[in-house]
Amino acid sequence: VVLRLICLVIGYAFGMIQTAYFYGKMKGIDIRKHGSGNAGTTNTLRVLGPKAGFTVLFGDMLKCAIAVWLVGWIFGSMYPEHLYLLKIYTAFGAILGHDFPFYMNFKGGKGIAATCGFVIAFHWSFIPMFLIVFLVLFNITHYVSLGSLAIYVGFIALLVIEGQLGLFGFADMATPDKIEMYIVAIVMTVLAFYRHRSNIVKLIKGEERKTYIFKKNKV
Numbered sequence: 001v002v003l004r005l006i007c008l009v010i011g012y013a014f015g016m017i018q019t020a021y022f023y024g025k026m027k028g029i030d031i032r033k034h035g036s037g038n039a040g041t042t043n044t045l046r047v048l049g050p051k052a053g054f055t056v057l058f059g060d061m062l063k064c065a066i067a068v069w070l071v072g073w074i075f076g077s078m079y080p081e082h083l084y085l086l087k088i089y090t091a092f093g094a095i096l097g098h099d100f101p102f103y104m105n106f107k108g109g110k111g112i113a114a115t116c117g118f119v120i121a122f123h124w125s126f127i128p129m130f131l132i133v134f135l136v137l138f139n140i141t142h143y144v145s146l147g148s149l150a151i152y153v154g155f156i157a158l159l160v161i162e163g164q165l166g167l168f169g170f171a172d173m174a175t176p177d178k179i180e181m182y183i184v185a186i187v188m189t190v191l192a193f194y195r196h197r198s199n200i201v202k203l204i205k206g207e208e209r210k211t212y213i214f215k216k217n218k219v
């Protein structure tokens with residue numbers, strides 16, 4: 001339990017470095033008062049343009065990846081059989097830090113860029129699935145939220161497939177932790193859907209904001 005808590009705290013400490021918020025402040029705005037009001041990559045892209053959006057994407061991915069790599073580096077040799085479980089707890093902590101940073105009155109982002117950083121540091125097998133699912137949906141619909149939620153469904157599916165079939169080799173190393181890994185991943189997915197609840201309502205009503213990378217966006 002203590003080890004899990006340490007991973008959550010390390011994750012939170014990195015996750016709360018809210019790139020969108022600080023980038024916005026540098027440009028003299030509180031990003032949460034513009035566009036969708038979300039302190040994340042998509043809203044920064046819409047409000048401040050592609051350079052700002054990609055900087056925030058990179059920053060949020062990097063902070064989560066660093067937290068996960070750090071935990072792997074500190075605990076990997078001590079607890080090799082629990083490595084992947086500890087990485088998932090760290091990512092969960094980082095997403096909590098990103099979504100609920102205490103110094104922003106707990107009003108942060110939705111955790112998608114941080115999740116992308118996590119899977120890069122977690123295991124390579126998620127990267128093609130994330131890229132394909134997101135890019136296909138985004139290209140067709142231009143709804144970032146739809147692509148974001150779909151990659152979470154893909155994340156759970158791939159984790160369970162790997163856990164049961166052992167296609168990529170990481171679940172074998174975490175045999176004692178499989179069920180707990182699924183549970184943490186499901187909690188992360190529920191959190192992502194909860195953070196996107198207003199997007200889901202808008203998607204159903206057909207009122208969700210479309211996002212374009214190189215065209216000016218409506219904010």
Ligand code: G3P
Nearest residue numbers: 036038042043112145148
């Ligand atoms: O990463 C967040 C994205 O999925 C939705 O953001 O600004 O459209 O609510 P936004």
